Amino acid sequence: MLKDFENHIKNTFPFLQEEAFLLACSGGVDSVVLAHLCSRLNLDFSIAHCNFKLRGAASDADGQFVEELSKVLGKKFHTTTFDTNSYVDLNKVSVQMAARELRYQWFSELMQKYKYSRVLTAHQADDDLETFLINLSRGTGIDGLSGIPALTDSVARPLLPFSRNQIVQYANKEGLAWQEDSSNTDTKYLRNKIRHEIVPKLKELHPTFLDNFLNTKEFLQQTSEIAGNDIAKLKAKIFKENxxxxxxxxxxxxxxxxxxxxxxxxxxxxxxxxxxxxxxxxxxxxxxxxxxxxxxxxxxxxxxxxxxLMPLDDSEFKIEEHLDKLNWPLKLTIKPVLNITNTSQKILYVDKETLKYPLTVRKWRKGDYFYPFGMQGRKKVSKFFKDQKMDTIAKEEQWFLCSGGQIVWIIGRRSDRRYSITEKTKSILKFTLEE
Incomplete structure (x- = not known):
C-alpha cells in the first residue's frame, strides 16, 4: 500500500511534496495510517486533533493517544476542545453537522495562522460509498452522486482510492495501534446503519461492488465536469450582475x-x-x-x-451640524455654498435654516411620504417607487436623508420641496453623493 500511496501522491497531489500541510487525526485507524504513510514519505505536516467532548473519558483518551503519536512521528501537535452539545442547541443542527462545522472552522484558523497550504483528512473509499448512498437516499443531483471530492481549495483526501480493508491490513502488517470510537457502531446514525447493515449486503451480492462504485464515480465526476462547463457558459450569457x-x-x-x-x-x-x-x-x-x-x-x-441575503438594516446614521462628511453607509459630502452652480441627481441644495439637527440617513419605512420638488401636494414613497419602476431590491437598498423625521431627499433620486432654496434663503448647504 505504501508504494501505491506514494505513486498516488506523485500523480495526483504532487504539491504535498513541496508544501507544509495540516493532517487531521482522530486517532482512528484511517487517520493513523494516513499519518504514518505521510511520515514514511517524509512529507512536511503537522497533526491536528479535535476533542468534541461527546464520550467523556474516551474522548480525552483519544486526544492523549494522538498527542503521543505526534511525538513518535516527530510532528507538531495542535489540539482543541469544543462544547459540541451547546453548539447543537444554539444552532439547531445535528451532532454530526456541529462537529463538522466546528472542526473545519478550526482547521481554517490553523491554516491561516501557521501558513499551512491545506488540511488532509482520512476519508477512504468506503466513506465515499456511504456518502453516495446517503445522498441517494435523500435525493440529489449528479454532484451528490459524484462522491466526496478528492481535492478542494483547502482540503485534500489522498486515501479515497483505498478501501477500509486495505487500510486495516496495512495497519496490522505495520503493527500500528489506533483508537476505536464506540459511537461508530451505533446504528441510530444513518451513516453507521448504511456502513454496518447495507454496504455488507451489497458487497455480498457483488464481491467487486466497491471497485465498480469507484469506476462509476469517476464517470459521474467527468460527466458533472462536462455539464458544469456548459452551465458556466450559460450563466455567463444570461446572468447579468450589477x-x-x-x-x-x-x-x-x-x-x-x-x-x-x-x-x-x-x-x-x-x-x-x-x-x-x-x-x-x-x-x-x-x-x-x-x-x-x-x-x-x-x-x-x-x-x-x-x-x-443581507441583514435587515433599520439603522439610523446621524449627521451632526458640525460634520462635513458621512462615510457610512454611503458617502455624502456637506458644505456651505453661496449659490447654486452645477446640478445633478447626485447633488442636493437645501435651505439650512429649514433643517433640524441631527439629520439622519435611513432606509424606507412603510407609510413614508414626501413633497416632491416640482409637484403640488404630497406623495407616498411607495407610489414614487412604483412610478420609477424600481424593483424590490432597489427599494430595499434606497437611502433617505431626513430632518426631524421628515424626508429631505430620496438620495440620488428626488428632493422634498419644503427644504428647497427660496429668495428668503440666507444659508445654502450642498449635499453631494460620492461614488
Missing amino acids: KGVIKIAIDSVLTLKPLKGYIYALFKDYGFTEWEDVQGLLKATSGKEVRSKTHRLLKDRRHLLLQK
Whole structure:
C-alpha cells in the first residue's frame, strides 16, 4: 500500500511534496495510517486533533493517544476542545453537522495562522460509498452522486482510492495501534446503519461492488465536469450582475429544455432546495420570492433577481451640524455654498435654516411620504417607487436623508420641496453623493 500511496501522491497531489500541510487525526485507524504513510514519505505536516467532548473519558483518551503519536512521528501537535452539545442547541443542527462545522472552522484558523497550504483528512473509499448512498437516499443531483471530492481549495483526501480493508491490513502488517470510537457502531446514525447493515449486503451480492462504485464515480465526476462547463457558459450569457444583484431574463430561462434540470443546475450553488417553488417563480406575480439560507430569488416583472441575503438594516446614521462628511453607509459630502452652480441627481441644495439637527440617513419605512420638488401636494414613497419602476431590491437598498423625521431627499433620486432654496434663503448647504 505504501508504494501505491506514494505513486498516488506523485500523480495526483504532487504539491504535498513541496508544501507544509495540516493532517487531521482522530486517532482512528484511517487517520493513523494516513499519518504514518505521510511520515514514511517524509512529507512536511503537522497533526491536528479535535476533542468534541461527546464520550467523556474516551474522548480525552483519544486526544492523549494522538498527542503521543505526534511525538513518535516527530510532528507538531495542535489540539482543541469544543462544547459540541451547546453548539447543537444554539444552532439547531445535528451532532454530526456541529462537529463538522466546528472542526473545519478550526482547521481554517490553523491554516491561516501557521501558513499551512491545506488540511488532509482520512476519508477512504468506503466513506465515499456511504456518502453516495446517503445522498441517494435523500435525493440529489449528479454532484451528490459524484462522491466526496478528492481535492478542494483547502482540503485534500489522498486515501479515497483505498478501501477500509486495505487500510486495516496495512495497519496490522505495520503493527500500528489506533483508537476505536464506540459511537461508530451505533446504528441510530444513518451513516453507521448504511456502513454496518447495507454496504455488507451489497458487497455480498457483488464481491467487486466497491471497485465498480469507484469506476462509476469517476464517470459521474467527468460527466458533472462536462455539464458544469456548459452551465458556466450559460450563466455567463444570461446572468447579468450589477452591484451585487444578478438579473436573469425569464424568457431566456423558459426556452431551456429540460426546464427543471436547468433550473437545478443554474441555482443549486446558491443553496436552494425547494425546486418546485423556484420553478413557480417563472409564472408568479411580481414581488414573490424564494429564499435559501444564503440567497433570495425574486420575481420582478420579466426578470428573476438573485441576491445574497443581507441583514435587515433599520439603522439610523446621524449627521451632526458640525460634520462635513458621512462615510457610512454611503458617502455624502456637506458644505456651505453661496449659490447654486452645477446640478445633478447626485447633488442636493437645501435651505439650512429649514433643517433640524441631527439629520439622519435611513432606509424606507412603510407609510413614508414626501413633497416632491416640482409637484403640488404630497406623495407616498411607495407610489414614487412604483412610478420609477424600481424593483424590490432597489427599494430595499434606497437611502433617505431626513430632518426631524421628515424626508429631505430620496438620495440620488428626488428632493422634498419644503427644504428647497427660496429668495428668503440666507444659508445654502450642498449635499453631494460620492461614488
